[in-house]
Amino acid sequence: MVKILQKDEGGLREISKPVPIGNIDTPRIQKIIADMKKAMHGEDDAVAIAAPQIGVLLRIFIVSGKVFLSKEEIAKKEEIKNLPPDLVFINPELLRCSKKEKWTEEGCLSVRWLYGEVRRSEKATVRAYDESGKLFTRGASGILAQVFQHEIEHLDGKLFTDKARNIQNIPPEKNLTKRR
Numbered sequence: 001m002v003k004i005l006q007k008d009e010g011g012l013r014e015i016s017k018p019v020p021i022g023n024i025d026t027p028r029i030q031k032i033i034a035d036m037k038k039a040m041h042g043e044d045d046a047v048a049i050a051a052p053q054i055g056v057l058l059r060i061f062i063v064s065g066k067v068f069l070s071k072e073e074i075a076k077k078e079e080i081k082n083l084p085p086d087l088v089f090i091n092p093e094l095l096r097c098s099k100k101e102k103w104t105e106e107g108c109l110s111v112r113w114l115y116g117e118v119r120r121s122e123k124a125t126v127r128a129y130d131e132s133g134k135l136f137t138r139g140a141s142g143i144l145a146q147v148f149q150h151e152i153e154h155l156d157g158k159l160f161t162d163k164a165r166n167i168q169n170i171p172p173e174k175n176l177t178k179r180r
């Protein structure tokens, strides 16, 4: 089992280092990616994870294919068989963020069980390397744009609770769709 660190543990407050591009295809980095996927998929409702959350201070985050499903589809777990593939972002760079922002509800695998509203750009574009070392650019709106912003903050040692409003403690039995 891969442990997901909680807010005061490990290096969650540190700035993670870039992955040397030539190292992406090494067993060490591939193992980190596999461990991150394992940790993420071990949580019913997680939609993304950043490397520092499993104690690795490298600039990597992964978005679950679940992010493309509706809350209703996620709730019906047994129906999730043909999930879209997970997306791996190595050394991500936020190229553009829309000026238009929105307060959106957020939670975090490393800040259980708190939820709050965070002001996020509605659209965001990220450039990163994938797990095979290929550079790509991905634009997003809605939840995926929110995830990009949340995960990149993890790589800079920030947590959503640093700037969230209306923070509430909602235990898991009451809420199964909002952790990431």
Ligand code: ZN
Pocket (backbone or CB within 6 Å): 107, 108, 109, 110, 150, 154, 180
């Ligand atoms: Zn998080």
